[in-house]
Amino acid sequence: MTHAPAGCSLIPSGSGVIDAEHGAILDLLSAMTAGGPVGLAELTALRREVAEHFATETAEMAVLSADRRERHEHAHRNYLAGIDALVNTAGRGHPVTSDDANRLMLWFIVHSNTADTELVEAARRADDEPPMISMDDWLDGLDAADRDALRS
Numbered sequence: 001m002t003h004a005p006a007g008c009s010l011i012p013s014g015s016g017v018i019d020a021e022h023g024a025i026l027d028l029l030s031a032m033t034a035g036g037p038v039g040l041a042e043l044t045a046l047r048r049e050v051a052e053h054f055a056t057e058t059a060e061m062a063v064l065s066a067d068r069r070e071r072h073e074h075a076h077r078n079y080l081a082g083i084d085a086l087v088n089t090a091g092r093g094h095p096v097t098s099d100d101a102n103r104l105m106l107w108f109i110v111h112s113n114t115a116d117t118e119l120v121e122a123a124r125r126a127d128d129e130p131p132m133i134s135m136d137d138w139l140d141g142l143d144a145a146d147r148d149a150l151r152s
């Protein structure tokens, strides 16, 4: 199986808030894939952290087109469903393996470095709208009657 390289696998997205949340989630996943326990407590903590993070991203998604937003939300829902399945497995007393945790880690790194980077870039571009250019300076050069007629 493909193993996520330890340490700096996340590319900074450009959003401090999102990157901080990614770092906290990666810490939880790193502990699991480095031989730590992968039990109900760890999976429940991961589930909570991931759900809060996805809510942060959902708030940013208004800048995306409807189909891109739905694709991103769909990916989030699938990931949460995967964590929920592991929570259920652990809750029934069955083992969750380090391979399961490794798959959670791989998805998280790939998603963060692709879909989330796209989201942050879209939000940044939305903030880069050109400034409004006022007509007033142009109208000031006209006769008073024309200026008053044209200024609305």
Ligand SMILES: [Fe+2]
Pocket: 018, 022, 053, 057, 112, 116
């Ligand atoms: Fe994310």
Ligand SMILES: [Fe+2]
Pocket: 057, 072, 076, 111, 115, 116
């Ligand atoms: Fe995301």
